Amino acid sequence: MYGADAGVLEIEKAAIEQLAPAVQELSYVASSELPTPWATFGIHVFVEAATGKEHLMLTLGDVNNGEPVLARVHSECLTGDALFSQRCDCGAQLETAIKAIATEGRGALLYMRQEGRGIGLVNKIRAYQLQDAGADTVEANEQLGFPADMRRYDLCKPMLDHFGIASLRLMTNNPRKVSTLESLGVPVVERIPIQVNRNPFNENYLSTKAAKLGHWLKEHL
Numbered sequence: 186m187y188g189a190d191a192g193v194l195e196i197e198k199a200a201i202e203q204l205a206p207a208v209q210e211l212s213y214v215a216s217s218e219l220p221t222p223w224a225t226f227g228i229h230v231f232v233e234a235a236t237g238k239e240h241l242m243l244t245l246g247d248v249n250n251g252e253p254v255l256a257r258v259h260s261e262c263l264t265g266d267a268l269f270s271q272r273c274d275c276g277a278q279l280e281t282a283i284k285a286i287a288t289e290g291r292g293a294l295l296y297m298r299q300e301g302r303g304i305g306l307v308n309k310i311r312a313y314q315l316q317d318a319g320a321d322t323v324e325a326n327e328q329l330g331f332p333a334d335m336r337r338y339d340l341c342k343p344m345l346d347h348f349g350i351a352s353l354r355l356m357t358n359n360p361r362k363v364s365t366l367e368s369l370g371v372p373v374v375e376r377i378p379i380q381v382n383r384n385p386f387n388e389n390y391l392s393t394k395a396a397k398l399g400h401w402l403k404e405h406l
């Protein structure tokens with residue numbers, strides 16, 4: 186009897202969890218315009234209830250006409266995106282993606298606040314310190330007690346749904362990003378490589394991405 190009740194409870198819990206994310210986890214808050222050197226985008230902010238994190242989306246053109254949308258799902262990298270760091274390829278990828286969307290006149294950029302593959306800025310700088318002493322990016326995360334990559338992409342789905350975006354032409358080299366989005370019900374009809382700014386400072390970072398995280402990076406295959 187107890188077992189049967191517990192089973193029903195489990196089913197109810199699963200049903201609630203299935204319904205919950207889109208409704209409770211993320212709220213759309215506001216939109217405005219963002220002029221950039223390449224185009225004037227729509228800028229939209231969403232807030233994640235559990236963490237208070239502010240996730241952003243840039244859109245350009247008619248994105249809900251049913252045609253696949255040129256898109257980039259970019260995870261925050263303060264050092265690369267805002268401070269010109271050459272230790273990674275993030276800043277160059279962000280600029281390349283924004284320019285590509287501007288050239289096409291249509292597309293979306295999802296800027297997800299999951300700094301340092303989800304470990305946060307403080308731990309990313311700690312990881313850099315371990316990398317300075319010889320660890321690679323994956324080993325450094327592990328030495329700090331974290332998995333190699335803690336990012337989640339489930340919040341992308343309600344963000345895309347909010348603008349009626351049903352399928353993507355995604356600019357990425359990351360196979361996990363593609364498979365996770367597809368498993369969330371977002372078809373990736375085309376994967377567009379985004380290999381930019383390979384330099385002596387990020388050579389190890391990129392080769393670790395290829396060797397340990399399976400990224401599609403031509404020079405490292």
Ligand SMILES: Nc1nc2c(ncn2[C@@H]2O[C@H](COP(=O)(O)OP(=O)(O)OP(=O)(O)O)[C@@H](O)[C@H]2O)c(=O)[nH]1
Nearest residue numbers: 259260261262273299300301302312322357358359
């Ligand atoms: N833990 C850790 N995170 C890093 C390091 N260098 C960059 N990052 C983070 O890695 C993430 C890069 O994310 P994305 O730009 O979405 O790129 P990606 O998952 O590598 O895949 P692409 O779509 O191919 O660029 C950001 O969250 C950065 O803050 C590092 O050395 N250690």
Ligand SMILES: [Zn+2]
Nearest residue numbers: 262265273275
């Ligand atoms: Zn970076």
